Amino acid sequence: MPPEGRTSPALNFLSGGGEMGALIRAYDWDTTSLGNPEHWPQPLKTSLRILLSTGHPMFIWWGPDLIQFYNDAYRRSIGPERHPSALGQKGQECWQEIWPIIKPQIDLVLDGQGHTWNENQLVPITRHGKREDVYWTYSYGPIDDPQAKNGVGGLLVVCSETTEQVLAEQRMKAAESRWRTLFDQAPGFMCVLQGPEHRFEYANKNYFEIIGQRDILGKRVIDVVPEVSNQGFIQLLDQVYLTGKTYKGVETPLSIAGAEPIYIDFVYQPIIDEHDKVTGILVDGYNVTKRVKFSQSLREQDRRKDEFLAMLAHELRNPLAPIRNASELLTQATQSNKKLQKIGHVLARQVTQLTRLMDDLLDISRISRNRISLTVEPLNVFNAIEMALESLSNSIKLKRHTVNFDATPSTVFINGDLTRIVQCFSNVIGNAVKYTPPGGEIDIKLATEQGSAVITVSDNGCGISQDMLNNVFELFVQAKQTLDRSQGGLGIGLNIVQRLVKMHGGSISVASEGTGLGSRFTICLPQTVAPNVAADNNSAPAKIARSILVVDDNKDAADTLAELLTFQAHNVAVAYTAQQALEAVDSFEPEFILLDIGLPDMNGYEVAQCILNKYSDKVLVALTGYGQPSDVSRAKDAGFNFHFTKPVMLSDLENVFNFAESSLEPV
Structure with a gap:
């Protein structure tokens, strides 16, 4: 067999499974009638895969000798007398003491007559050195194998030990009828805990629905539901018992092993005797999961609305970018034509208004979710x-x-x-x-x-x-508003x-x-108070012509921005895809790269990484329709020096070109 934790491809069906998986892989199966696991029948392989992949107790008998397999969950029920010796053992040799009980059920399945079902069946076994009355709920189901007699190659046993449950039911029947009537008619869940160790005296059916059908009477809460110890409930019980003060919980999350997480409203009410001493705690509450999930659903709708607004702003910013560029170009290139100048100003104002509306929408979303941080x-x-x-x-x-x-x-x-x-x-x-x-x-x-x-x-x-x-x-x-909504x-x-x-x-x-x-x-x-600011006698540096690469799959946006920058006396090249951009970086050797994020063949973050892996002296400027804080952070992680949302102002870009190494604060 391969080393523990590894299997050959032919033995992948034996992978995992915890302790029993390791024992099965390490077992010398050539000493049994089954032989090498690689040649085992497919039905057995499939059944073993199921057995090793579940947390439910399962057991397999296979072949005429009823060779045995079981998983970690099952081994906890059979005691040291049979674990791990039961693995690979013949069924009758292992279970001689109960063979008269189970043999007829096994034969029924092997004869092709279907399956068996036994609920809370008393099957006494020797365990931990003594004979115990053990109750089980189990089924014997056939594992079909066309090559075997009657088409049944073995049995899959799905079982749960129900001893604790059966004994609990017996104790519950003996409980005082007044408690049973009072509690069982209550609309919520209730239980009574006694003493400083919080031992269960009684609980109603709604309480059992929450914690599962466990044996609780006379036992401590920490022993019955140990999973709540790290959820704060035990500490609250201690507090109520010591102080005698009632505690009320509202929409408190509760996770119980084997069940879906729920939310509860509950009260811990101290039980005080005639000497004003706390003797126990009455637990009363309601499962409010439906109410909480409805509230969560409303919040989820709000979140989706916020995502929609962010996407809407992104989709609107992309077409606004070339309009902004065109208005700027029109204004600067038509100094002698007042009519065209006026048109350029109109376009600029309308783009600014649309941009402000989008920013307001996103600000509401960010503020509502506490996603805005102030630079004070x-x-x-x-x-x-x-x-x-x-x-x-x-x-x-x-x-x-x-x-x-x-x-x-x-x-x-x-x-x-x-x-x-x-x-x-x-x-x-x-x-x-x-x-x-x-x-x-x-x-x-x-x-x-x-x-x-x-x-x-x-x-x-x-x-x-x-x-x-x-x-x-x-x-x-x-x-x-008036019908024209002029405001x-x-x-x-x-x-x-x-x-x-x-x-x-x-x-x-x-x-x-x-x-x-x-x-x-x-x-x-x-x-x-006013800050102490040293006088700044430095004049603004002269405007410098730069070599700039514009990368954007939106050709209108790329071309208009390139024209605008060219009009500012910069040396500009354009790329519409990531591949063209990488080639242009090598051939054109730009100082600055204005890079769109949403490129078709490779996103802008990946392009930035490719560039920085080869060149360390390039100034990378992200131009994108997404402006969430997470987008800015991702741009920074990718190596961008600056991040702007579309449509970008020419003055902002000029500040980058002139002060990239000194005045502007990068992302």
Whole structure:
């Protein structure tokens, strides 16, 4: 036989099986009528594969001599008198003491008359040095073999020792009828535990359904259901017994060996005698698995919704990339044509709006699942508001709004994530721009109050009705829209602002005198001391022409980005597949590689690895429609220096080309 743990291909049917598997493989079968295992009949091989692959007690008798096999689960029931000597032994030699009981059943099967079934059958055996009354539930089933007499080559015995169960049933019958009636009529599961060791005195049928039909009376919980010891239940019982205080568990997970995990609501109620001493614990509870799974199903639906939004954003970003590139190219290449310039600006604004809508959708998903982490640093609130206003400058100009920004003082610092703080201000100010009629007025005030930076955004727009004021920050809530939905939006921007402000330890509130009377939003953020910043007299470095490889299977996206970069005086090559990209890296020798992730023949992560295995001086920039934190992390692990979601801004790429080795923070 091969060494333990390994089998030749012809003996794969004997692989595994724990201790008994090893013993079977090591057994010298040439000393039996079966001979070499490689030549055993296929029905025997198949049956042995089943026997060694299950945790249920199983036994096989094979051939005229009834040569014996059994698994680990079975050996625990036969005692040291027969284990391991029963392996390979003839059946009658092994079971002489009970042969009169089982021989007729064996003959019935071997004669081709079907199978036997015995439930809680008393079959006394000698075990552990003494004669024991042992109860079994078992079946003798034929193992078909066309070459054998009557077409039966042997017997498969599937059995369970039920001694403990039978004795438990006998004790249960003797229990007091009042306990049986009270407990069995209870809608939930109940049991009574006595003493500091928590020994079972009684349990109702619902309790047995949960823990399985085990012998429990008089035994400790830890002995009956040892699997709960590492689930905290024994510790809770100890606590209730020692303190005399009731414990209530809600939707608590419970795992019992041999059963599906469930959830329970339960109460541990101390039983106190006339001397105010705790003598036991009453356990009362309900299986609430259906309720919990229904809640989990709702959460799963939310998760799928979030995944759908992420996929939707990815699919939308891909076509937006060439539109962004085209708008940028149109704007820069038509300096003398105002009409074309105007078209380029329109395209750029609409792409920016669509990108913001997608980012808002994804932010709701990320915040809801606590997937957003803040990069906190001291920042000047005045500068953040200026950045928000700059991002909205085109919208403000189009609607001819007057914006009054009163910042006294102008150096108020908070600890915050600059990107997220600017996003909050942009959403609130953008809300004012959106809902204020053309030619309206927007007032922005920055002040300090009781250690907080207070930012107020007021407008003379359409205002908010009283019934909407309490709901304005809720997800997907909007004021009534006209049929043309001229104000647009998804009703999620203010919800995002509220969540982000709260993550920064602040608050946001809204006030309005009613419809047509404008509105006022107030953001309060904890103030901090101004950081000591050394003066920076370094001028920005001059723009440098770079050699750049653009890799994207979306030809429109690749070609428009290449044209745009070429217009910036860069030397650009294009590849549409992973193979073309790897060839271009060798022939074109680019400094920077703008690499799409979703390529048809090899994904971008694999391409990056191939490049880095050969070249260590390339700057890899991931351009992708996926922008989840996990995508950024995966890009970093693959060796990318930077990660951008589509559509990428030209200014961001120029920053990479000019400051890749100094100013920009890589992924």
